[in-house]
Amino acid sequence: MLRTKIAGIGYYVPEKVVTNHDLTKVMDTTDEWIQERTGIVERRYGKKHEETTTTMAARAAEVAIERAGISKEDIDFIIFATLSPDFYFPGCGVLLQRELGITNSEAGALDIRNQCSGFVYGLSVGDQFVRSGMYKNILLVGSEMHSMGLDFSTRGRNVTVIFGDGAGAVILQPTEEEGRGILSTALHSDGTYAEKLAFVCPGAHGGYHDKYIEETPDYGFPDVEYGEMFITERMMETGMLFPNMEGQFVFKMAVQKFPEVILETLDKAGLKKEDINMLIPHQANLRISQFVQRRMGLRDDQIWNNIQKFGNTTAASIPIALCEAVEAGAVKKGDVVCLAAFGSGFTWGGAVIRW
Ligand code: UT7
Secondary structure, X not given: OOEEEEEEEEEXXXXXXXXXXXXXXXXXXXXXXXXXXXXXXXXXXXXXXXXXXXXXXXXXXXXXXXXXXXXHHHOOEEEEEOOOOOOOOOOHHHHHHHHOOOOOOOOEEXXXXXXXXXXXXXXXXXXXXXXXXXXXXXXXXXXXOHHHHOOOOHHHHHHHOOEOOEEEEEEEEEXXXXXXXXXXXXXXXXXXXXXXXXXXXXXXXOOHHHHHOOOOHHHOOOOOOOOOXXXXXXXXXXXXXXXXXXXXXXXXXXXXXXXXXXXXXXXXXXXXXXXXXXXXXXXXXXXXXXXXXXHHOOOHHHEOOOHHHHOEOHHHHHHHHHHHHHHOOOOOOOOEEEEEEEEOOOEEEEEEEEO
């Protein structure tokens, strides 16, 4: 039976380390608050003018390509997941193709806008393409340069302290090795709460979506005029130029959806929670991961957390964590690896892989 395997994996994080103490110099926050509520100690920020979401993705991709033992010209499809693209359009997929120097115009490039679950969505899409026989070497990346789009005033502290920059990449290939590869994936969404974790400006909404957010009046959309889709004074004043999050609401949904989707994905693969060798949760908040760990009855060595040093890198967090776990020898051939993510949208999803 044809399945999809991860043939190579790599990650890249920028050199610049930003500690919680560094953030206390620009906003009203404390190291204690951040560590206690999120587990985060430090995160990385890309180098302005030199690094972008695309360049970080290219560095991660180069490692994944080398480890897969292929050449970049072998890549027949690119899937790029990010919420912090270099441009509003075109998407990062083609920018990555150019950055890697891939001149093969037969290769398609697809951009995925599913925020924290972007990598899992990309994995599922890539899996379908590989199993159908359409593509043989898919480059899937999750990359984020959050630091360029955060509010560094106290107004944005509940969001800004959480996020960090980085990229992770995998090469997806077909395998006929019995029982190996991606065993199952599950994808979900519920747009009811789209504004609970959102970055709405710039956008073409023109104020329309106000009708959906009556219960959170502070969130009001700026009443944008024709031709004002991009940055305006009003957006600056209202703070809508930055991501907004109702943290507690998102937290409550996350701790419900993570266990649900993990059990669903395991069930689809004909497995039980006792079969998990390694759980790689999206690194949203260490408290969320710890809750999920307890709910799944996993030991500390059955879950990988790195949010302490990288923060929440959204679409990049799962491939970075998975790559670290593989490099550390914590994921070995034959292991059952479970991936799970939940985030803005809301969208959530899971995958079970026999490594
Ligand atoms: O990855 C995508 C999905 N995202 C998530 O899963 C995130 C889920 N949510 C969370 O992780 C948490 O809700 C946060 C870490 C974002 C916030 O933690 P919380 O315990 O829910 O705090 P809160 O938002 O309820 O705020 C509690 C207090 C407030 O002060 P008052 O009103 O009680 O006086 C905030 O103003 O903490 C204040 N606060 C801060 N204080 C110091 C908010 N952010 C900060 C900060 N430093 N950075």
